[in-house]
Amino acid sequence: xxxxxxxxxxxxxxxxxxxxxxxxxxxxxxxxxxxxxxxxxxxxxxxxxxxxxxxxxxxxxxxxxxxxxxxxxxxxxxxxxxxxxxxxxxxxxxxxxxxxxxxxxxxxxxxxxxxxxxxxxxxxxxxxxxxxxxxxxxxxxxxxxxxxxxxxxxxxxxxxxxxxxxxxxxxxxxxxxxxxxxxxxxxxxxxxxxxxxxxxxxxxxxxxxxxxxxxxxxxxxxxxxxxxxxxxxxxxxxxxxxxxxxxxxxxxxxxxxxxxxxxxxxxxxxxxxxxxxxxxxxxxx
Amino acid sequence: xxxxxxxxxxxxxxxxxxxxxxxxxxxxxxxxxxxxxxxxxxxxxxxxxxxxxxxxxxxxxxxxxxxxxxxxxxxxxxxxxxxxxxxxxxxxxxxxxxxxxxxxxxxxxxxxxxxxxxxxxxxxxxxxxxxxxxxxxxxxxxxxxxxxxxxxxxxxxxxxxxxxxxxxxxxxxxxxxxxxxxxxxxxxxxxxxxxxxxxxxxxxxxxxxxxxxxxxxxxxxxxxxxxxxxxxxxxxxxxxxxxxxxxxxxxxxxxxxxxxxxxxxxxxxxxxxxxxxxxxxxxxxxxxxxxxxxxxxxxxxxxxxxxxxxxxxxxxxxxxxxxxxxxxxxxx
Numbered sequence: 001x002x003x004x005x006x007x008x009x010x011x012x013x014x015x016x017x018x019x020x021x022x023x024x025x026x027x028x029x030x031x032x033x034x035x036x037x038x039x040x041x042x043x044x045x046x047x048x049x050x051x052x053x054x055x056x057x058x059x060x061x062x063x064x065x066x067x068x069x070x071x072x073x074x075x076x077x078x079x080x081x082x083x084x085x086x087x088x089x090x091x092x093x094x095x096x097x098x099x100x101x102x103x104x105x106x107x108x109x110x111x112x113x114x115x116x117x118x119x120x121x122x123x124x125x126x127x128x129x130x131x132x133x134x135x136x137x138x139x140x141x142x143x144x145x146x147x148x149x150x151x152x153x154x155x156x157x158x159x160x161x162x163x164x165x166x167x168x169x170x171x172x173x174x175x176x177x178x179x180x181x182x183x184x185x186x187x188x189x190x191x192x193x194x195x196x197x198x199x200x201x202x203x204x205x206x207x208x209x210x211x212x213x214x215x216x217x218x219x220x221x222x223x224x225x226x227x228x229x230x231x232x233x234x235x236x237x238x239x240x241x242x243x244x245x246x247x248x249x250x251x252x253x254x255x256x257x258x259x260x261x262x263x264x265x266x267x268x269x270x271x272x273x274x275x276x277x278x279x280x281x282x283x284x285x
Numbered sequence: 286x287x288x289x290x291x292x293x294x295x296x297x298x299x300x301x302x303x304x305x306x307x308x309x310x311x312x313x314x315x316x317x318x319x320x321x322x323x324x325x326x327x328x329x330x331x332x333x334x335x336x337x338x339x340x341x342x343x344x345x346x347x348x349x350x351x352x353x354x355x356x357x358x359x360x361x362x363x364x365x366x367x368x369x370x371x372x373x374x375x376x377x378x379x380x381x382x383x384x385x386x387x388x389x390x391x392x393x394x395x396x397x398x399x400x401x402x403x404x405x406x407x408x409x410x411x412x413x414x415x416x417x418x419x420x421x422x423x424x425x426x427x428x429x430x431x432x433x434x435x436x437x438x439x440x441x442x443x444x445x446x447x448x449x450x451x452x453x454x455x456x457x458x459x460x461x462x463x464x465x466x467x468x469x470x471x472x473x474x475x476x477x478x479x480x481x482x483x484x485x486x487x488x489x490x491x492x493x494x495x496x497x498x499x500x501x502x503x504x505x506x507x508x509x510x511x512x513x514x515x516x517x518x519x520x521x522x523x524x525x526x527x528x529x530x531x532x533x534x535x536x537x538x539x540x541x542x543x544x545x546x547x548x549x550x551x552x553x554x555x556x557x558x559x560x561x562x563x564x565x566x567x568x569x570x571x572x573x574x575x576x577x578x579x580x581x582x583x584x585x586x587x588x589x590x591x592x593x594x595x596x597x598x599x600x601x602x603x604x605x606x607x608x609x610x611x612x613x614x615x616x617x
Contacts, residue, residue, distance in 0.1 A: 174385050175380050175381075175382060175385035175386040176385060176386050176387055176388045176389075178341065178380070178386075179378070179380055179386040179387070179448070179451075180388070181341060181372070182339055182341060182372050182373065182377070182378040182380075183372060183373035183377075183399070183400045183403065183451070184368075184369045184370060184371065184372035184373035184374060184400075184403055184404065185369075185373075185399070185403060186369060193391075193399075194388050194391075197388075197390040197391070198388070198389065198390055200390075
């Protein structure tokens with residue numbers, strides 16, 4: 001039913017197909033990338049700063065998107081970067097979702113003081129600018145994939161908690177929840193099996209949008225040099241690395257990772273937007 | 286001994302504006318296999334009675350006094366854990382709106398199966414069999430296929446049958462139905478009433494049927510409680526109460542029924558042409574619970590009220606045939 005409605009949204013289908021392609025390329029990067037950009041045996045320093053569509057010195061290899069300052073094939077570097085950007089963006093959004101579900105459901109179910117206390121924490125969290133929180137955290141924690149993930153979860157969970165609570169409050173007031181209590185169901189079971197499944201529609205949309213913003217935020221932090229270490233370069237780091245070359249008219253080192261990031265974020269956002277329309281019958285034309 | 290005995294039940298809502306006494310000394314008893322009808326207008330305490338019996342009052346609502354004894358067990362002393370074991374197993378409830386009382390995202394078979402699995406350790410096949418049997422008993426054809434349906438795929442009548450199946454599935458001692466047919470067509474309503482009656486008789490379950498429609502209760506119930514402003518103002522066998530009401534309020538309720546539909550049946554239709562009367566309505570409205578009159582709560586609306594009525598409330602109605610009025614109507 002829902003799938004069929006989504007399939008009628010051409011923008012959504014196109015974005016989903018494109019995202020699927022990106023995910024596949026990223027997941028299969030070691031197989032599809034022309035070289036492993038971080039295997040020094042495969043990178044030849046003399047082939048650095050080659051423009052797009054140039055060939056390697058031995059003529060065997062095409063640098064579709066050129067090479068960077070160290071002679072790495074940009075197309076390969078982007079595929080590997082995509083992997084990390086996607087993993088961190090999706091991973092952090094899902095962990096934050098889980099955390100938000102626990103907090104939001106607890107607030108909605110118990111209400112009263114517990115609700116007030118939890119929501120005040122959420123308010124404080126949301127009133128701080130995300131990038132500032134992430135910056136401070138990473139400055140304190142230091143660099144690393146795990147730390148970046150942690151920082152991203154911390155800036156996202158509050159949004160989920162508030163969304164889950166709002167949706168759960170609406171469902172909680174309905175008769176079937178009282179009927180479930182009347183059947184003798186324990187609280188946790190009512191929350192997980194009866195309330196939560198009815199909240200999925202808005203949550204799916206929020207999750208998709210959060211994934212897009214998490215990818216952007218991670219790229220921002222990596223660009224600023226506080227996110228991921230050089231050994232695990234995401235798209236943000238690639239953009240940052242190529243930034244110096246832009247002024248030397250070697251645009252491709254920075255621009256192509258940027259284009260990849262934009263395409264990734266836009267496709268996720270479009271999917272989120274289309275899901276919002278499909279999941280809300282009032283918006284479906 | 287009666288299956289259910291309620292004595293002097295007082296339920297209060299502690300609000301910022303003061304303590305509202307939603308139930309003021311409600312008493313009744315119910316035998317196995319019998320149906321008790323509770324009628325009254327909005328705000329008379331019908332639903333609060335149901336919620337009190339299920340211990341489902343929330344927030345400011347609290348039982349202040351009284352006894353609830355089910356099959357010899359004092360439910361006022363039951364722990365929350367004991368209540369969870371009772372609900373859905375020994376006491377079950379059917380709600381007014383079947384649109385709202387079924388979870389929209391669960392298949393009905395799964396919802397019913399949950400009610401069984403929660404209380405009994407059984408294997409999946411046995412549970413499925415029990416679910417199918419419950420659906421069959423409420424008159425759903427092809428229960429095996431229907432189990433796979435979501436609530437939105439069923440009609441209103443079907444949904445309410447499912448909700449009833451969910452209540453009877455563990456063969457409870459007591460079913461509390463809070464206006465379960467109000468949201469349904471009259472034809473479906475009649476079918477469901479008929480089936481409920483058969484179910485109660487065959488399974489020995491006691492049924493409390495809460496409604497604002499005396500016409501519904503007339504054919505279904507054995508006993509009738511008429512409630513007004515939180516207390517039972519008249520109580521007795523249903524035919525007796527309807528034929529010879531003692532309390533002026535009960536009289537008023539009966540007089541405000543259209544002849545054809547509820548009281549006179551189809552035969553009454555032709556008859557009314559000659560004897561057309563303007564439908565009676567009781568003047569005034571139910572008093573707010575926070576500002577009850579000092580005497581009889583009905584006295585400001587009562588045509589028979591005298592000086593005594595405004596001074597103190599009449600004695601609480603208890604016993605098999607009781608009323609709460611200083612000046613009851615004589616048997617006609």
